[in-house]
Amino acid sequence: MLIIDCEPITEAHGDTATIAATAQQVGYRPVFSWMNTISSLADLAAQGTIGTSAGFSQTMELQFSKILQNTGTALRKIALQDRDASDKDANLGDEEYLCAHPEKRPVIVIDNFLHSPEGTIIYDRLASWAALLVSASVAHVVFLTNDVSFSKSLSKSLPDRVFRSVLLGDAAPQSAKAFVLNALTEDRPERGQKSSSPSDGSFTSTELARKNTPLLEELDASIAVLGGRLTDLEALATRIRSGEGPSLAVSQIVSASAAEINKLYLSPDYQHNDPKSPRKWSTEQAWYLITLLDAANTGSPHAPTNPSVNTSNSPEDVEPGSITYNSILLHPLFKSPSTGEESLQSLAHLDLITILTHPSGSGRPYAIRPGRPVYKAAFKKLLEDEVLKAKIELAVLNALVKIEEGYMRKWEEELAVLATCGGGKDAGKRMDYLGKKIGGSQERVDGYEKEMEGKKKVLKMRF
Numbered sequence: 001m002l003i004i005d006c007e008p009i010t011e012a013h014g015d016t017a018t019i020a021a022t023a024q025q026v027g028y029r030p031v032f033s034w035m036n037t038i039s040s041l042a043d044l045a046a047q048g049t050i051g052t053s054a055g056f057s058q059t060m061e062l063q064f065s066k067i068l069q070n071t072g073t074a075l076r077k078i079a080l081q082d083r084d085a086s087d088k089d090a091n092l093g094d095e096e097y098l099c100a101h102p103e104k105r106p107v108i109v110i111d112n113f114l115h116s117p118e119g120t121i122i123y124d125r126l127a128s129w130a131a132l133l134v135s136a137s138v139a140h141v142v143f144l145t146n147d148v149s150f151s152k153s154l155s156k157s158l159p160d161r162v163f164r165s166v167l168l169g170d171a172a173p174q175s176a177k178a179f180v181l182n183a184l185t186e187d188r189p190e191r192g193q194k195s196s197s198p199s200d201g202s203f204t205s206t207e208l209a210r211k212n213t214p215l216l217e218e219l220d221a222s223i224a225v226l227g228g229r230l231t232d233l234e235a236l237a238t239r240i241r242s243g244e245g246p247s248l249a250v251s252q253i254v255s256a257s258a259a260e261i262n263k264l265y266l267s268p269d270y271q272h273n274d275p276k277s278p279r280k281w282s283t284e285q286a287w288y289l290i291t292l293l294d295a296a297n298t299g300s301p302h303a304p305t306n307p308s309v310n311t312s313n314s315p316e317d318v319e320p321g322s323i324t325y326n327s328i329l330l331h332p333l334f335k336s337p338s339t340g341e342e343s344l345q346s347l348a349h350l351d352l353i354t355i356l357t358h359p360s361g362s363g364r365p366y367a368i369r370p371g372r373p374v375y376k377a378a379f380k381k382l383l384e385d386e387v388l389k390a391k392i393e394l395a396v397l398n399a400l401v402k403i404e405e406g407y408m409r410k411w412e413e414e415l416a417v418l419a420t421c422g423g424g425k426d427a428g429k430r431m432d433y434l435g436k437k438i439g440g441s442q443e444r445v446d447g448y449e450k451e452m453e454g455k456k457k458v459l460k461m462r463f
Contacts, residue, residue: 002026002075002139006126007112010119015060018122022064026071061121068129076138079105098137107140108133114147123153131157147349170373171228177219179230183237222246226253227373250377257378261290265352266392280346284396285333289353292328293370294379297321321376322369325355332403333396344368390458397448397455404441404448411438 004025012018023029079098084090089097098105110130114123130141135158143150151163171179226232232253239249265286325344334340348355351371358366370376383389411434418427418434 001107001109002071003109003111004126005111006119006122007115010116010122015063018060019063019067022067026067028067028071061125064122064125065129068125072129072133072138075106075108075133076136079138095137102137102140105137105139107142109142109144111144113143113145114150114153115145124156127154127157134158134161146351169228171230171233173220173223173228176223176226176228176233179233180219180223180237180240183234184240219246222250225250225374225377227376229372229374232372232374254374254377254381257372257374258381261352261375261378261382262388264350265347281343282333282399283392284399285343286347286352287392287396288331288333289328289347289368290379290382292323293321293353293368293376294383296323297370297376298380319356319367319369322356322367325365325368328368332400335403386458390455394452394455394459397452401445401448404445408438408441411441 009018009021009025012021076094080094082104083097089100092100108130110126113126130143131154133139134141143154147153151165154163170176222236223233226236235253236246236249239252240246244252265281266283268283328334328344329340334343344353344355347353348371352375353368353371355365356367356369358364370379415431415434415438418431421427
């Protein structure tokens with residue numbers, strides 16, 4: 001098995017470091033990465049002398065492809081190394097033999113695929129290389145990624161293949177508890193030994209590791225809030241080792257997650273990737289999803305601002321704590337199917353939400369849940385901030401008013417055109433229809449403006 005971790009490759013600074021990291025991942029040697037700098041200087045000197053490059057240096061992409069090509073050649077030799085002239089299928093060609101014996105092909109695991117938005121060239125080259133190996137029956141290739149839109153990148157290299165994907169979920173409560181306890185008991189005895197009484201909320205890791213202790217009940221309650229996400233469990237174990245109690249540690253993690261959501265998804269000026277490329281969702285859209293998901297998880301009275309859309313879900317439709325995918329697309333903030341779905345996919349890519357596909361296996365998205373289990377508590381904490389809630393919901397109401405005014409403007413323009421065309425039975429019906437549409441929109445605008453007055457009062461009274 002060959003494991004290629006994309007993270008050290010894409011995070012390497014400079015072409016020389018990138019080539020060295022790639023060679024280390026596949027065991028390619030010798031690599032004289034420093035020769036690239038000398039060759040570049042020689043090319044530069046030759047260009048200044050004779051006016052053209054001497055061709056001594058190679059680009060990073062060319063060297064990267066060369067390493068992958070040689071790695072593919074080595075993998076092919078490994079796949080064919082057990083062939084013998086006495087085999088039954090000795091008359092088969094190499095490619096036919098590999099097709100007939102998939103168990104002989106080595107396995108390549110490409111980890112952290114699409115980990116960084118800055119490694120597009122690296123990911124494209126790896127995808128093309130993997131496609132070549134799979135098409136030639138040289139190896140089995142497994143991609144590990146956190147990016148839900150991975151198929152778009154891979155489809156460029158293998159447009160005629162259907163990818164077999166396995167969604168890895170969070171750990172079960174008992175497994176999560178066992179992980180935290182193992183992390184505490186594996187720690188050195190001198191670490192995390194803080195002499196303090198249980199009354200101050202702090203205790204040692206050895207106290208937590210003891211069986212039949214009341215502290216384990218507190219750990220159970222903490223894991224129920226935190227969920228089974230590995231990164232959050234590691235953070236919990238680290239905080240407990242530093243002397244914090246499970247409840248205090250979870251409270252700090254939830255607060256940090258709420259602050260992260262506020263900065264990454266609700267701040268209108270924050271850019272996740274390239275500052276030149278605008279983000280594909282609005283603050284109002286993210287807040288609407290947060291409000292709905294909190295209501296679905298806790299049954300809280302926080303109702304999203306849109307009285308014209310029914311967002312209730314029956315247990316038969318989606319799992320508890322989730323909301324239906326298509327009901328979101330009916331909301332005016334997601335007015336266009338193309339832009340609405342693009343916003344949802346972007347938020348799923350950045351882990352605010354998780355989009356679930358239908359159990360029938362059709363691949364159709366049908367439900368949405370929080371991107372991480374701890375976000376359930378983080379959403380609730382955000383909604384408890386009355387000032388933040390009033391500020392963003394005021395922006396949501398303003399956006400809804402603009403949407404309704406845009407509708408009315410189009411209908412009024414059509415009415416003006418019909419008025420200039422003269423009367424007629426059909427024209428009269430159309431004018432009555434448009435008049436009712438304008439009246440309905442105006443009623444909604446009036447309702448939004450009344451709500452806006454309440455939000456403004458909250459902002460004036462609180463700070």
